[in-house]
Amino acid sequence: MTQLQTMLAETPFVSYSYAYPHKSAYRPFASPLPLREIWESEDRTDLSLYVHLPFCEYRCGFCNLFTLSNPQTDLATQYLQQLRVEARQVRDQLPDFHFSQLAIGGGTPTYLEPDELAQLFEILQQELHTSPEQIPASIEGSPATLTAEKVTLIRAQGVDRISLGIQSFDEQEALHLGRPQKRKEILQALDLVRSAGFPTLNLDLIYGADGQTAASFLNSLQQALAFRPEEIYLYPLYVRPLTGLGRKQQQWDDHRLTLYRAGRDFLLEHGYAQHSLRMFRLEDSTQPHDTQYCCQTDGMIGLGCGARSYTSRTHYSSEFAVGRSSVAAIIAHYLEQEPESFASVDYGFQLNCDEQRRRFLILSLLQTTGLSRDFYADTFGADVLDHFPALEELAEHGLARITADTIILTSTGLERSDTIGPWLYSEQVLQCMETFQCQ
Template identity: 55%
Template sequence: MTRLEQMLGESPYVAYLYGYPHKTAYRPFTPPLSLESVWAEERRDALFLYFHVPFCEMRCGFCNLFTAAGPKQDVVDGYLGALERETQRVKEALGRASFARLALGGGTPTLLDVAGLNKVFDLAEQVLGADPRNIPVSVEVSPETVDAQKLRVLRERGTDRVSMGVQSFIEAEVAAVKRPQKTAQVEAALDLIRSTGFPTLNLDLIYGMEGQTPESFLYSLRETLRFSPEEIYLYPLYVRPLTFLGKKARAWDDLRLSLYRTGRDFLLSQGYTQVSMRMFRAKHAPDAGGPVYRCQEDGMVGLGCGARSYTGAVHYSSEYAVGSREVRNIIASYSARTAESFGEVGYGFRLDDGERRRRFMLLSLLAEGVDLAAYRARFGAEVLEDFPELLELEAHGLGRRDATGLRLTAAGVERSDLIGPWLHSDGVRALSSEYAWR
């Protein structure tokens, strides 16, 4: 029995792969690398810019993101001061650069007040030279932290996409994942977002919560469509180490695959196009223009504690934690850093040629599919010779080859969270398995 065959006999929900290698494969660099050396060989004509705001009003029971709940204002102010020092030092290292996309995530960027939001946009525009009004800009928001004034600021500063994690329109379901959310507040926030005129609204829903059924999931989907979102993401619930649900360690029936199929089929019947296992796009969604960010590509400048940056040879970030004390300590250390210290890259992953090829193959496969000619042009090799294991996908009905490439079938798409981890290199798999969660 092959490893894939063994995994296919187990849960299809192994891990969500939105980047490769996973952050649990990052380790300290000894000695640290200079920022200039890390970016020396990277093109600077169409970089992607990301600011991380590691604060939320609360931590949901399923969340393992790098964020601290309910920070005091002096902590936020100290963080923004360090973010400015880091941005200025990164600008010094990058030199002349232009940016094709901008995103603010977290955490919840709209936990910041109006002055804080303007501060982040000023760093992007005035320090780094990005032009938010002429490139796609996406911002994560939450029902508890948006108001009319903040939304006006986001729109005036160039934001054309807002994303909100609703998770469910049934209060008992979100309460089961320790999210004390009122549906009336969600609906009021969505009405406010729509009235502000953002071209793209994305809503996230979760399936697999305690007490959820296909009927209740369809109810949330129908409620979602009342707001005509241009994008919808459907996320399976994961119970991760050190989260509230992870500590609870509840044994529950795994209905996620049937719930996924219920949601997928419904959205397809409503005219949405499936882009990936998680993402669905409406017919009325605008063409954002410019290059679409794809994780296969490099040139990601991540700023802030918890943000990741990608160059061809090096991925790096601050250290990662989930536990509240450890997160607070990492944020405090970040906030105390000097401008000079931001010139050192101390934690991340070096990608050799094999890992670069694997990253491109894997993330292409989980999106639009592996283009044989694109792989050949980039690496001077054939993807099926570099990764013959891909032929197993076809043998199991999970992939389909044609003259141009290899793409996942519907059965393969719904097993993306199994196929991704299956394709990890032995080295990355070993590092991730040795990672000590904290």
């Protein structure tokens, strides 16, 4: 059996390939790399800016994000002060950047108090000369942390997309996910968001919770559609180290696949177009901004502890952890850093030519638009099948359609995205991920 055949015979849910390589493949660099050196040969005209706020009101049972729940009272204030220091250093080192989009994530950015949120936007404007009014800007939030004052402030700043982690409208299912939220709380938050007039509302829902059925999952989707969100993300429940949830395998895998198909079909029937395994967008909705940012080729600057940055050759961030004490220690180290330390980076992954091609391939192929063979050839100087002849096997298994112009996953291939992505990982990345000690 080939490696793909072996993987297809096992779980469809191997790993979410939202980025490549995953941060568990990052390691300390032999010596610190100056920011100017990393970025000197990069096109800095269309960058993405990501700001990480690693705080939440509580940690959900499935969460393996870099975040600290219920931190000490003044920690957010200290964090914002250091975020300003970091932003100033980035500006000084890379004065000719231009951002095409902004994302504020975490954690839960709306955990911040209104005055802290206002300070965050002030930092972006004063230190990076970046305003959400000028570029597509998104912020993540949770129903428990939203208030009318926060929603009004965020919208007034020009943020045009807000993403809420709902996960389930069923209170019992939410409890099984380690998420003690109330349905009333969700509805109040959604009313606030819709009243504020955000052009794009995204809702995240999870399938695979204990006791969840196709009927209960569709009921959550039906309740979500009452607010006509422009985007919906459907996430399979993953159980990862240090997240507190334990699971049996095969029956659970079959159940998740059944729920995915039910949710997918429901959304397609109600006017949503599928863009990836997880993302669905309302077909008659419009984008508030026309952005030229392309995740396959353009870079990203991340600010804050836990934020990922990347150029074509170098990906970097702070160290990664999940356990509370380890996350707290990494944040404490971030707060203690001297300003000049932000002028260089010491932890990440350097991509050789093969890794750059794999990243481009994975980020393209796992979208419903697929991979443009001309775009790939223009970027890397050869046809993708010359570099990755094993892709032919996807077509042999009915997982992709290969034409002279594109390679596009079929519906069967799309639902195996979390298998196909890891199948394309290099041996070096896989080895680093397997030996990573999650703390």
